[in-house]
Amino acid sequence: MTTTDPALTALANGWAALYLLYGRIEAHIERALQSGHGLSVREYSLLDVLSRQHDGEGGHLQMKQVADTVVLSQSATTRLVARLEDRGLLSRYLCPTDRRGIYTDVSDAGLKLLQEALWLVSGSPPSPGDRPRSRTCARGNRTTTRGSWTRRGPSPKT
Template identity: 40%
Template sequence: MTTPSGAPPTASDRAMWDRVLALHARVERLLGRALQRRHGMGLSEYRALEELSRAGDGELRMQELADCVGLGQSSVTRLVGRLDAAGYAYKDLCPDDKRGVYAVITAEGRQRYEAARSTYAEVLSSALNTAGAEPELARTVQSLRNSA
């Protein structure tokens, strides 16, 4: 790994990145547990429903959805399959390009997303507050919050 200048990362860069990764892992774990326990959905399902809800017409090409949620093509196909089985989304063919497949959110999917939004926000804020009170993560949390 190198920096944009071609130099290897410094020890401080590495330490900072390790803190970001630790914070990310902790927050993701807490979000995933809370969403599963309270709403019966995983973090990937939540994020897919969020992205589909944000799309103006409630649909995204499968590749766009994969990019938005950080999954590969086969993983997002399985994800949309789970959402389809639950009645939260379905696959639709592009009328102009039969090779194009869209994921489309259903009314029930929108309701599930809306019901889970407050849990996500509450757990995210709580996790960041807790991490922000820890000396090794306080600066990282503060930096992230200040950049938003």
């Protein structure tokens, strides 16, 4: 017969309880987001992460960074981005300095939906100063069309 360390047993029991509680909270938020705003928790998380981007150095995330942040594979993240882009909540564009890079921005409709859904996740109605809000992103140098990306303005350095 083996003896089990009581501290290890308590730790394992605590972890199991935390995992169960997390699942219940996520399921509750999922139902509320779906019924109230037509969003899944993953979609909400993606919109939230992308809404925090800015035009400063390191302000835009590459798809791998986005995938790591929302804890999805790159292919699952790309499919999720495509679905939200089809709904008009996101737009993709070529990186102005690296032709291989594709960045994603939250559209005005996406920001509005995120703002409406924010109270469900935060537990309190948003005040006028709460994020997300329209970003001061220099969108004049890029245009997007579903399935293809074009660039306007100066050519990137090669």
